[in-house]
Amino acid sequence: MTLAGRAAARHRGVxxxxxxxxxxxxxxxxxxxxxxxPVSGMVARGFWTDGAFDPGxxxxxxxxxxxxxxxxxxxxxxxxxxxxxxxxxLPAAYALHRLEFPGRRLVRAALLVPFVLPTVVVGVAFRxxxxxxxxxxxxxxxxxxxxxxxxxxxxxxxxxxxTVGAAWEGLDSRPAEAAAALGAGPWRVxxxxxxxTLRPAIASAASVVFLFCATSFGVVLTLGGxxxxxxxTEIYLLTxxxxxxxxxxxxxxxxIVVVVGLLLVSARLRAIPDAAVRRLPARPHRPRRSxxxxxxxxxxxxxxxxxxxxxxxxGSLRTDDGWGLAHYRALDEPGGALLVPVTDALATSLxxxxxxxxxxxxxGGLVALVVTRxxxxxxxxxxxGLLDGFFMLPLGVxxxxxxxxxxxxxxxxxxxxxxxxxxxxxxxxxxxxxxVVRTLVPVLGxxxxxxxxxxxxxxxxxxxxxxxxxxxxxxxxxxxxxGFAFAASLGEFGATAFLARxxxxxxxxxxxxxxxxxxxxxxxxALAASVVLAALTAGVMLLVERLRVPSVGGF
Amino acid sequence: xxxxxxxxxxxxxxAAALSLGLGSLSGCSLGGGDDAAEDHEGHEVVxxxxxSFHLPxxxxxxxxxxxxxxxxxxxxxxxxxxxxxxxxxxxxxxxDVVFGxxxxxxxxxLDEGVFAPYTPADRPAGVERFDLPDDAGRTLTPVDNASVCxxxxxxxxxxxxxAVPTTLDDLVKPAYRDLFVTPGAAxxxxxxxxxxxxxxxxxxxxxxxWTRLIGNGAKLTEGWSDAYEVDFxxxxxxxxxxxxxxxxxxxxxxxxxxxxxxxAALLDTCFRQVEYAGVLAGAENPxxxxxxxxxxxxxEVQAALPExxxxxPVAADTPLPEDWARHAVQPTAPLSVAPEQIDANRDxxxxxxxxLTTR
Numbered sequence: 001m002t003l004a005g006r007a008a009a010r011h012r013g014v015x016x017x018x019x020x021x022x023x024x025x026x027x028x029x030x031x032x033x034x035x036x037x038p039v040s041g042m043v044a045r046g047f048w049t050d051g052a053f054d055p056g057x058x059x060x061x062x063x064x065x066x067x068x069x070x071x072x073x074x075x076x077x078x079x080x081x082x083x084x085x086x087x088x089x090l091p092a093a094y095a096l097h098r099l100e101f102p103g104r105r106l107v108r109a110a111l112l113v114p115f116v117l118p119t120v121v122v123g124v125a126f127r128x129x130x131x132x133x134x135x136x137x138x139x140x141x142x143x144x145x146x147x148x149x150x151x152x153x154x155x156x157x158x159x160x161x162x163t164v165g166a167a168w169e170g171l172d173s174r175p176a177e178a179a180a181a182l183g184a185g186p187w188r189v190x191x192x193x194x195x196x197t198l199r200p201a202i203a204s205a206a207s208v209v210f211l212f213c214a215t216s217f218g219v220v221l222t223l224g225g226x227x228x229x230x231x232x233t234e235i236y237l238l239t240x241x242x243x244x245x246x247x248x249x250x251x252x253x254x255x256i257v258v259v260v261g262l263l264l265v266s267a268r269l270r271a272i273p274d275a276a277v278r279r280l281p282a283r284p285h286r287p288r289r290s291x292x293x294x295x296x297x298x299x300x301x302x303x304x305x306x307x308x309x310x311x312x313x314x315g316s317l318r319t320d321d322g323w324g325l326a327h328y329r330a331l332d333e334p335g336g337a338l339l340v341p342v343t344d345a346l347a348t349s350l351x352x353x354x355x356x357x358x359x360x361x362x363x364g365g366l367v368a369l370v371v372t373r374x375x376x377x378x379x380x381x382x383x384x385g386l387l388d389g390f391f392m393l394p395l396g397v398x399x400x401x402x403x404x405x406x407x408x409x410x411x412x413x414x415x416x417x418x419x420x421x422x423x424x425x426x427x428x429x430x431x432x433x434x435x436v437v438r439t440l441v442p443v444l445g446x447x448x449x450x451x452x453x454x455x456x457x458x459x460x461x462x463x464x465x466x467x468x469x470x471x472x473x474x475x476x477x478x479x480x481x482x483g484f485a486f487a488a489s490l491g492e493f494g495a496t497a498f499l500a501r502x503x504x505x506x507x508x509x510x511x512x513x514x515x516x517x518x519x520x521x522x523x524x525x526a527l528a529a530s531v532v533l534a535a536l537t538a539g540v541m542l543l544v545e546r547l548r549v550p551s552v553g554g555f
Numbered sequence: 556x557x558x559x560x561x562x563x564x565x566x567x568x569x570a571a572a573l574s575l576g577l578g579s580l581s582g583c584s585l586g587g588g589d590d591a592a593e594d595h596e597g598h599e600v601v602x603x604x605x606x607s608f609h610l611p612x613x614x615x616x617x618x619x620x621x622x623x624x625x626x627x628x629x630x631x632x633x634x635x636x637x638x639x640x641x642x643x644x645x646x647x648x649x650x651d652v653v654f655g656x657x658x659x660x661x662x663x664x665l666d667e668g669v670f671a672p673y674t675p676a677d678r679p680a681g682v683e684r685f686d687l688p689d690d691a692g693r694t695l696t697p698v699d700n701a702s703v704c705x706x707x708x709x710x711x712x713x714x715x716x717x718a719v720p721t722t723l724d725d726l727v728k729p730a731y732r733d734l735f736v737t738p739g740a741a742x743x744x745x746x747x748x749x750x751x752x753x754x755x756x757x758x759x760x761x762x763x764x765w766t767r768l769i770g771n772g773a774k775l776t777e778g779w780s781d782a783y784e785v786d787f788x789x790x791x792x793x794x795x796x797x798x799x800x801x802x803x804x805x806x807x808x809x810x811x812x813x814x815x816x817x818x819a820a821l822l823d824t825c826f827r828q829v830e831y832a833g834v835l836a837g838a839e840n841p842x843x844x845x846x847x848x849x850x851x852x853x854x855e856v857q858a859a860l861p862e863x864x865x866x867x868p869v870a871a872d873t874p875l876p877e878d879w880a881r882h883a884v885q886p887t888a889p890l891s892v893a894p895e896q897i898d899a900n901r902d903x904x905x906x907x908x909x910x911l912t913t914r
Contacts, residue, residue: 124780127785131785131792218777222777222778225776226741227775239639240633240635240639241636241905243639407640407649498632515784516780518801523790
């Protein structure tokens, strides 16, 4: 590096904490106003009854046997579902990111579809499949915890595949090759070389999946036949039905404590990869006989996803007189249970998703930047870890608490925002934010800085160095994160349904409405609209896959 | 070497590019639709309601033309969360007028002082039948009603040669084992209405009835659509159970090709839900709010209710759509529980019900 460059570096070194603070300011402020404030507002209502501070009442709630049951079921179901998602997702990540076979991208995109479908749709599809008169009714799964687990895995396996797959794809192949050359069998290579390198990505994926499972709402109620209650469903009942804010606050605090604990554990497991390691990613190869187990796991996941979706497609095509497209043709007509034609709702969904996506990418990108800068000293590293976990929190807090919190805390200037049109995309962006952060952090942390130094010493200016070094590494994950966020926003229902909206409902809201009214036409249209949503999502994800230029990664 | 500095610089450039690029993209999507509202500054009426609210566009447009007000609808959640939202925001309400509070939640909202008194000047005949006993139309105006009733698939029973059940007692008989599906009381408003129907019928002994009902293989689902569309034999998904909890209007939606209905509502099992409208205390536009309540009782809106919200009008002599007139029979003497009794006991009843039905 030149002398001038070195001086500049020293100068920047001084202002470094300030620069980091500036980068963290925007996401911090957004999270403060739209998350911390509303949630603490609701929790405070529970702690202060009739104007008097009454923590004893809250503590009393935690002693109820029902609360213990609810907590146990939440932890049990989320842990089991996460374990299954990882066990199936890991081999699938290998098969879909390290093997080369026809239709690989299509399968990858297809597996991501469930993740973004609204639960109300998936619930109906699953129950048609597993219910008493469904094709799999004989298994007797309907209303059991196994159905809940299947539903949770259905939703979340894609998170494991995407997160771990991205890491696996960029993995240096030489240590594994060296181990193999030294006589280690494939399993031993995997266990001693590959797995430890993938651990950060796995921990990352598992923590996200756990949070999604622990806060899932529709799956537990719909597939469990009301026999099981999780912390999330309990908070919903207490807040929207019984208005027992004290008990709701107790459970919310419990939820936050558990989530924070989990985030701390997962942050410890998850190390940001050392950027100074040079990598030589392996080219995907054709499947060999030894890849059969991985392909089998992929096929199993594909079947789990295809089953309910096939039910949806079949249902949407079944009309009064045999099979046809009548339900699809009805989608652009107003009338019946609908405020607006489904096509209008689709347009609203797309617009909202664009807003949610840029918000999530902007905030998530900044957070990822701050989190991945190399820390000086333990205190700074710990601070970054906390910051990282802080932005994961929205995943672990009930949407109901947040929604009611908006109403009571954002109701006066300067924060008179509860009726703002931006609230819906913002809420969706908060939901997608952890996804973006978790996608970007491993990648940004893994950028080898010596490449930039090499570019600089060869005379490239900062802009050129960004174009030739950073962009090729970052643009794909950035697009993937954007696609993720976009798709998640398209299918988001919990927060959207809760927020007051004008006459412009999103597609999932319209589907919910259609499915909630009698009449074969309404039901058929709900399924048709769900298929459109699923196809759109698959299309978005396929597009993201297509953008992968083959020459990238060939160095 | 200080490689970090350059990294930091480049990433900052990336971040800036990111913000700029994405920010400019947003120009095409943000803030659409605000212009129309600006024109009506000061004449806006904000209606807070639940997610099932819907009226024909032409009617609303006509009302806006005639009154000079612009209607802004804030619809979200169900009747329960609507009520609780009103209670939580009563010091600083989110709108001027509310529609969709029902008789199972009304007394909570009334007790909390959410509403300002208002009675429309000339209420159509028949509305008084639906007034809340204590309120008698002083603050809450009935707009529509629908009864939650057990429905049966008459074709299924005819095919099997089994007699159609008619009462709540029948549902616990061995002949109807594993045939009934109902949404749960804790998660569904028709489910809650059914629980209230059993409380009205059996009084203190309702837990015993529910034990026998579950013992006879009754299936519980999260919501109405789950029970009706997935498990009911006449639902969209063609399920396996021919007895379902639904509404008195449902038979109008299961018509065979010859025009007859394949289902029937059991009129001795019904609990009537009435939906009310009211002016919110602290409304910014109380005059507009009152006009909107009047509008909801107008002959045009009353006639539009069945097809837009799947409910019956409260004004007597409102013409019904043909299918409704022929197939949707309303109970003459539905089961009922006093609203204040519901409010006082909801929590305890739901807890006991949950303990009975959760294993």
